Amino acid sequence: MSDTTKGRNLFHAKVKSVLSGDTLVLASLESGQERLFSLAFVSAPKLQREGEEPFAFHSRDSLRRATVGKVIQFVVHYTIPTGNKREYGTVTLQSGEELPRACIADGWVKLREDSRRKDLSESSESLLDELERLQAKAKADGKGVWATQGGIIENTYEISDPKGFVQKFNGKDLDAVVERVLTGDRMILRLLVSPSRHVQTIVTVAGIRAPKRANTAEGREQPAEPLANESHQFVEARLLQRSVKVNVLGLTPQNQLICVVKHPNGSIADFLLKEGLAQCTDFHSTLLGTQMKVLRQAEKHAKDNQLGIFKGHVESKASSAGEVDATISRIVRPDTISIRTKSGCEKTVQLSSIRGPKPKDEKQGPHEQDAKEFLRKKLIGKHVRLSTDGVKPPSEGYPEREVVTIVAGNKNVALMLIEVGYASVIRHRKDDTDRSPYYDELLAAEEVAQTEQKGIWSSKAPAAKAYQDYSESLQKAKIQSSVLQRQKKVPAVVDYVKSGSRFTVLIPRENAKLTFVLSCIRAPRSARNPNEKAEPFGQEAHDFANRR
Numbered sequence: 001m002s003d004t005t006k007g008r009n010l011f012h013a014k015v016k017s018v019l020s021g022d023t024l025v026l027a028s029l030e031s032g033q034e035r036l037f038s039l040a041f042v043s044a045p046k047l048q049r050e051g052e053e054p055f056a057f058h059s060r061d062s063l064r065r066a067t068v069g070k071v072i073q074f075v076v077h078y079t080i081p082t083g084n085k086r087e088y089g090t091v092t093l094q095s096g097e098e099l100p101r102a103c104i105a106d107g108w109v110k111l112r113e114d115s116r117r118k119d120l121s122e123s124s125e126s127l128l129d130e131l132e133r134l135q136a137k138a139k140a141d142g143k144g145v146w147a148t149q150g151g152i153i154e155n156t157y158e159i160s161d162p163k164g165f166v167q168k169f170n171g172k173d174l175d176a177v178v179e180r181v182l183t184g185d186r187m188i189l190r191l192l193v194s195p196s197r198h199v200q201t202i203v204t205v206a207g208i209r210a211p212k213r214a215n216t217a218e219g220r221e222q223p224a225e226p227l228a229n230e231s232h233q234f235v236e237a238r239l240l241q242r243s244v245k246v247n248v249l250g251l252t253p254q255n256q257l258i259c260v261v262k263h264p265n266g267s268i269a270d271f272l273l274k275e276g277l278a279q280c281t282d283f284h285s286t287l288l289g290t291q292m293k294v295l296r297q298a299e300k301h302a303k304d305n306q307l308g309i310f311k312g313h314v315e316s317k318a319s320s321a322g323e324v325d326a327t328i329s330r331i332v333r334p335d336t337i338s339i340r341t342k343s344g345c346e347k348t349v350q351l352s353s354i355r356g357p358k359p360k361d362e363k364q365g366p367h368e369q370d371a372k373e374f375l376r377k378k379l380i381g382k383h384v385r386l387s388t389d390g391v392k393p394p395s396e397g398y399p400e401r402e403v404v405t406i407v408a409g410n411k412n413v414a415l416m417l418i419e420v421g422y423a424s425v426i427r428h429r430k431d432d433t434d435r436s437p438y439y440d441e442l443l444a445a446e447e448v449a450q451t452e453q454k455g456i457w458s459s460k461a462p463a464a465k466a467y468q469d470y471s472e473s474l475q476k477a478k479i480q481s482s483v484l485q486r487q488k489k490v491p492a493v494v495d496y497v498k499s500g501s502r503f504t505v506l507i508p509r510e511n512a513k514l515t516f517v518l519s520c521i522r523a524p525r526s527a528r529n530p531n532e533k534a535e536p537f538g539q540e541a542h543d544f545a546n547r548r
Helices: 056-067 101-105 122-141 162-169 228-239 268-274 282-288 291-304 365-379 413-419 439-451 474-485 538-547
Strands: 010-020 023-027 034-039 071-080 086-092 154-156 173-183 186-194 197-205 215-217 220-222 243-251 257-263 324-333 336-341 346-351 383-392 401-408 493-499 502-507 512-517
Touching (some): 010 034, 010 056, 056 101, 101 122, 162 243, 162 257, 173 228, 186 243, 186 257, 228 268, 243 282, 257 268, 268 291, 282 291, 282 439, 291 439, 336 401, 346 413, 365 413, 401 413
Parallel strands (some): 154 197, 197 257, 346 401
Antiparallel strands (some): 010 023, 010 071, 023 034, 071 086, 173 186, 173 243, 215 220, 324 336, 324 383, 383 401, 493 502, 502 512
């Protein structure tokens, strides 16, 4: 125990934050109650929004690095009954170093002009004498605030050109200090962009969405989401006024920075997800690239262990059957495919997380036939591996369908479509788990296709291919028949099997569509709808032709 603490009550607390080079916010070790505490007899340069005094940041930073997050001992020497009844005293660090002795010796604080009070105790007078000697030496050595040059930092609170800022610092690690934690995924950072220039701004943590805290919007109080306070406290306890590394990735719609925020132990997003105090957000997937996979794994850990917001979470059982082998029998639409299993069962499935060109869209519609042809050439009759990711409920007259991932020759079929611009990625609801396990790769591929203006993202729409139906009338059929008969072989595509001997055929070279009937045979008629009865062996003949 030093001479200055003899006869005084000794307290313990944890330093939550540092307001300036002479003032700390202390939290009780038992209750967490906060109190404002200033170092006795000294004052530090002021940090002000209107303009910081020289060396104000350096002074606070020295005290911040030495104390924040650490348990200290402190003694109250005197109080000043202002608004908050601020207490003044001395602090002893775990290393044994005492404040304000160390602060004044390093030149980061000065003695107050009114430090010589009439009612000072003998120990306080002795401390003041020592502080005066330490200040004289620091001044003579030009330490800290006594330096003859430097110490001026331009600290701005607004980024005038957010896009330019992102372009300049994208991919670079910036040093920063967390000034305030707003929610689990939003905080105010002081970005140290250069030794003489800092930027203080709101930052959104990339890849996650934390529960919202209570707030008042448009005069109405919005209640907090479950575990919002726990998420906030988790981040505040680990990051408030800590030094962090920040990787700038992009901007939110509100022009706030989207960043990866890392303390020495790693990304805070990863830790939040593992504790179930946040969930992944798809909006930042393309910004994070391969890093998004790490966050998905952290979220999965919380889901598997039912932690935090995932308490009671039940994983979808749609994919419990694992992969199955199948053969592609028909391309219904670019995102909808008919398959045949080894047992001979035929079913129509939909590719997970993608949507083919919209037929009624002027820009996308013309690409539908090209997309179908792209898949037909690559898949028809091929053996593939199929895994079910979920079930799409019936809607708009369409029956319930499985949503699946199909892999042909080690290539994800949905990814193939996205890469050439023949499909777009569905933006799922945050609670929609029936999605592709390759969702982040799909988003990344879509961004590349958009940049390169491929397929539906092209600025120039292709000419629509309108097939002329020559089976509409006998006259048209005779004309086209005479043209085709003069050719020995005509390349065509069976678009639809009507029965065992009757087909709808497309002839791309002629832009022709016609009904084709096998000569010299008649197959039994199959049922055209559930209410119609098929002729004997009609369905078998239909299925046989379909498979071939």
